[in-house]
Amino acid sequence: MTGTFDLGWWGVLLAVVAGAIRVSTPYLLVSLGETLTEKSGRVNLGLEGTLVLGAMSAFATCYLSGSPWLGMLAAGVAGSALGLLHAAICNLPRVNDIAVGIALFIFGIGLAFFLGKPFIEPRAAMLPALPLGNWSDNPAIRSAFAISPMFFVGIALAITLEWGLKNTRWGLILRIAGESADAARAIGLSVNRIRTLATMAGGFLSGLGGGFLSLYYPGNWNEGLSSGQGLMAIALVIFARWSPLRCLYASLLFGGTSAIGPAVQTVGISEGYYLFYAAPYVLTLGLLIYSSSPTRTLAGAPSELSISR
Amino acid sequence: MNIKPTSAPPEIEVVDLCKNFAAVRALDHVSAKFRAGRVHALLGENGAGKSTLVKCLMGYHRADAGQIVVDGHRRVMLHPRDAHGLGLGMVYQHFTLVPQMTVAENFLLGRERLPVMIDWGSEHAALDAFMARMPFRLDPRRLVATLAAGEKQKLEILKQLYLNRRFIVLDEPTSVLTPSEADEVLGEMRRLADARQLTVVFITHKLREVVGFAQDVSILRAGKLVAQTEVAAASEASLARMMFDLPASAERPDRSSRAASQATAPYLELAGIHAVGDRGAPAVIGASLSVRPGEIVGIAGVSGNGQKELVQILAGQRVRQAGSVRVGGQVFHGTRHELERWGVSVLIEEPLANAAVASMSVMENLALRQFDQPPLAIAGFVLKRRALWPFAQALISRYAIRAGSPAAPLETLSGGNVQRTVLARELARAVRLLIMQNPCFGLDVAAAGEIRRQIMRVRNDGAAVLLISEDLDEVLELSDRVLVMAGGRISYQTDRAAADRYEIGRHMTQGMARLSA
Numbered sequence: 001m002t003g004t005f006d007l008g009w010w011g012v013l014l015a016v017v018a019g020a021i022r023v024s025t026p027y028l029l030v031s032l033g034e035t036l037t038e039k040s041g042r043v044n045l046g047l048e049g050t051l052v053l054g055a056m057s058a059f060a061t062c063y064l065s066g067s068p069w070l071g072m073l074a075a076g077v078a079g080s081a082l083g084l085l086h087a088a089i090c091n092l093p094r095v096n097d098i099a100v101g102i103a104l105f106i107f108g109i110g111l112a113f114f115l116g117k118p119f120i121e122p123r124a125a126m127l128p129a130l131p132l133g134n135w136s137d138n139p140a141i142r143s144a145f146a147i148s149p150m151f152f153v154g155i156a157l158a159i160t161l162e163w164g165l166k167n168t169r170w171g172l173i174l175r176i177a178g179e180s181a182d183a184a185r186a187i188g189l190s191v192n193r194i195r196t197l198a199t200m201a202g203g204f205l206s207g208l209g210g211g212f213l214s215l216y217y218p219g220n221w222n223e224g225l226s227s228g229q230g231l232m233a234i235a236l237v238i239f240a241r242w243s244p245l246r247c248l249y250a251s252l253l254f255g256g257t258s259a260i261g262p263a264v265q266t267v268g269i270s271e272g273y274y275l276f277y278a279a280p281y282v283l284t285l286g287l288l289i290y291s292s293s294p295t296r297t298l299a300g301a302p303s304e305l306s307i308s309r
Numbered sequence: 310m311n312i313k314p315t316s317a318p319p320e321i322e323v324v325d326l327c328k329n330f331a332a333v334r335a336l337d338h339v340s341a342k343f344r345a346g347r348v349h350a351l352l353g354e355n356g357a358g359k360s361t362l363v364k365c366l367m368g369y370h371r372a373d374a375g376q377i378v379v380d381g382h383r384r385v386m387l388h389p390r391d392a393h394g395l396g397l398g399m400v401y402q403h404f405t406l407v408p409q410m411t412v413a414e415n416f417l418l419g420r421e422r423l424p425v426m427i428d429w430g431s432e433h434a435a436l437d438a439f440m441a442r443m444p445f446r447l448d449p450r451r452l453v454a455t456l457a458a459g460e461k462q463k464l465e466i467l468k469q470l471y472l473n474r475r476f477i478v479l480d481e482p483t484s485v486l487t488p489s490e491a492d493e494v495l496g497e498m499r500r501l502a503d504a505r506q507l508t509v510v511f512i513t514h515k516l517r518e519v520v521g522f523a524q525d526v527s528i529l530r531a532g533k534l535v536a537q538t539e540v541a542a543a544s545e546a547s548l549a550r551m552m553f554d555l556p557a558s559a560e561r562p563d564r565s566s567r568a569a570s571q572a573t574a575p576y577l578e579l580a581g582i583h584a585v586g587d588r589g590a591p592a593v594i595g596a597s598l599s600v601r602p603g604e605i606v607g608i609a610g611v612s613g614n615g616q617k618e619l620v621q622i623l624a625g626q627r628v629r630q631a632g633s634v635r636v637g638g639q640v641f642h643g644t645r646h647e648l649e650r651w652g653v654s655v656l657i658e659e660p661l662a663n664a665a666v667a668s669m670s671v672m673e674n675l676a677l678r679q680f681d682q683p684p685l686a687i688a689g690f691v692l693k694r695r696a697l698w699p700f701a702q703a704l705i706s707r708y709a710i711r712a713g714s715p716a717a718p719l720e721t722l723s724g725g726n727v728q729r730t731v732l733a734r735e736l737a738r739a740v741r742l743l744i745m746q747n748p749c750f751g752l753d754v755a756a757a758g759e760i761r762r763q764i765m766r767v768r769n770d771g772a773a774v775l776l777i778s779e780d781l782d783e784v785l786e787l788s789d790r791v792l793v794m795a796g797g798r799i800s801y802q803t804d805r806a807a808a809d810r811y812e813i814g815r816h817m818t819q820g821m822a823r824l825s826a
């Protein structure tokens with residue numbers, strides 16, 4: 001960010017936009033995954049653990065194999081394995097998905113820390129970025145427009161999911177399971193199987209989000225890598241009212257808020273900038289208060305979710 | 310209709326069908342024939358085996374013994390798919406629609422195989438063309454949650470026709486409909502059968518519908534087929550005799566002639582009550598009413614028109630947006646102290662979920678109102694558990710509650726006994742205002758009659774009674790005045806003497822569907 005100074009306050013805006021794109025990608029992937037899971041009628045609160053385990057798996061695989069893309073695949077597989085575990089436990093009668101989610105949250109983080117100890121020091125190959133800023137000579141613009149392909153994957157996924165939930169067989173089946181388990185059973189669908197697949201798919205996407213953290217931005221593996229992004233992404237699903245496209249907008253908003261702190265710091269404000277680091281958390285809290293009400297259930301919430309019954 | 314008019318709809322015969330659930334013999338050598346192109350009524354009390362019989366037909370249960378013969382071929386139904394493949398379809402009493410989806414999406418759900426990608430343009434065109442040929446029509450773009458109960462019932466039937474089912478079973482199709490809606494739905498089914506496009510079987514316990522719309526009738530009692538006959542050869546009285554196995558002199562509760570004097574001040578007064586439902590939409594809109602001591606005011610209405618929210622306000626379970634509630638002339642907030650002081654008792658619908666603690670014992674539930682008062686407690690603080698047992702025993706024997714033991718958890722009791730337990734609790738102290746919602750829902754005729762007699766006794770003793778019920782017959786039987794609640798408003802009011810079933814039904818349907826869950 002050496003050139004930021006030349007651009008003055010435009011530099012702050014540029015840094016916020018660039019930060020929004022960078023920081024929003026894991027939010028986007030995790031919240032899309034959680035949307036899929038919740039649309040099937042189950043909440044997976046363990047995605048923070050999935051995210052961290054995904055980050056560790058991606059980094060370790062990349063370090064050992066040298067391929068960041070193989071690392072991303074490993075992150076997705078690790079994520080769906082945790083998703084499968086969550087679903088398998090929740091498929092048992094009288095099991096509460098919230099409690100299982102919290103247990104897997106802790107389990108995922110613990111497992112990642114345990115297996116990830118040897119990988120804290122070394123450096124691994126990073127995911128490449130698309131150099132979309134090459135038209136400019138300004139290094140600040142060039143660095144701001146070096147965008148990860150995962151961001152575009154996320155956008156494509158959001159649009160595909162938004163369309164697919166309404167216009168495909170799988171989308172309709174997923175929504176029946178989430179809206180009325182009785183109706184699903186009456187037409188001969190296995191609700192548990194649908195939810196298992198949805199939770200695994202959600203875990204896969206969250207794992208990818210973790211891989212993005214360790215292989216692109218911030219781009220290393222340590223135990224403080226995720227500061228609650230997985231949990232905030234779940235809050236974001238509620239704010240986006242279970243719409244993949246709104247998840248995209250909400251992620252960009254969260255990403256932008258997270259980038260305010262670092263951006264303000266670069267223009268030389270040295271007092272109080274750390275307050276801006278709290279912005280995403282304040283935003284989460286504010287949005288949850290704004291979108292909830294003591295007298296009504298949430299509009300758009302899948303009817304089978306334990307929170308809407 | 311998109312079916313070949315030349316081919317006849319299916320004809321089904323069951324032979325010696327038996328089905329046991331644990332120790333209960335649900336079907337006991339039942340043989341019956343459902344002739345093609347006719348409307349067939351299946352009549353019987355709760356637990357007589359009607360549902361079990363049709364579920365065996367539809368492949369939901371597998372019969373322990375006996376045969377199912379479809380169009381002369383013996384068939385084994387292992388799964389609903391087997392029945393669907395033969396053109397058999399069923400409309401359940403509890404709707405299997407997905408409320409947060411559109412009518413069109415719900416149509417698609419029943420398909421054996423959904424297309425991988427759904428082309429909504431052509432689906433909507435096909436649905437519109439289908440609707441144009443149908444006796445009743447619905448907008449495919451509407452959300453099911455915004456449909457009234459009658460429209461949902463029609464959607465369920467249309468779904469079966471859309472899927473080319475030509476032997477259709479309806480499980481108590483009119484339980485949530487107004488009289489005129491019921492007449493319309495059953496009338497259309499009869500017309501389609503007369504055109505030899507459908508074979509229809511409907512389950513009911515309303516004799517009026519059997520005589521009005523069915524051609525054949527089978528009567529089940531305790532798992533046995535007691536009669537199968539043409540309706541033309543039977544009368545309402547003879548059907549009732551076969552159904553209940555007793556002389557058809559219905560036990561009506563005695564209405565004491567001591568009517569409430571018009572001059573008496575109302576004991577309960579609601580003025581301009583507004584409230585929102587769970588999803589934030591207006592549910593009760595400016596409801597006002599009053600109940601005097603010694604009268605039963607009945608509120609009729611189709612489910613989902615604000616009755617639930619109104620009762621919750623009276624029971625202290627929901628906050629009102631505006632309006633006032635007065636009991637005995639004083640402002641009423643529904644606190645425990647006020648309930649006690651003014652002798653207010655509330656029996657809310659589905660008490661196991663809404664007004665009792667399912668995992669606590671019967672005796673603890675019986676004491677929920679009085680557990681901290683003498684003789685059950687000392688100084689309002691120390692509970693005397695030894696006093697609980699005789700207190701509960703007295704109520705259990707007085708209200709004939711069948712529980713394994715007073716210490717058995719309430720959730721282990723049958724629906725009728727849970728209802729009696731909560732009723733006993735509510736009537737255990739001096740009652741001056743009784744508020745009841747669907748007090749007899751899901752009970753058999755004997756249990757319902759017992760509860761209705763209790764309600765009448767409370768009224769005859771001079772208490773004010775507010776009865777909110779989806780069962781119009783119940784409202785008409787018990788009420789001194791009848792009100793109709795539709796679209797969140799009290800839209801109609803009449804005296805017992807002037808009450809007309811169809812006029813009330815007409816008001817029940819007006820303003821509906823504006824509100825939904």
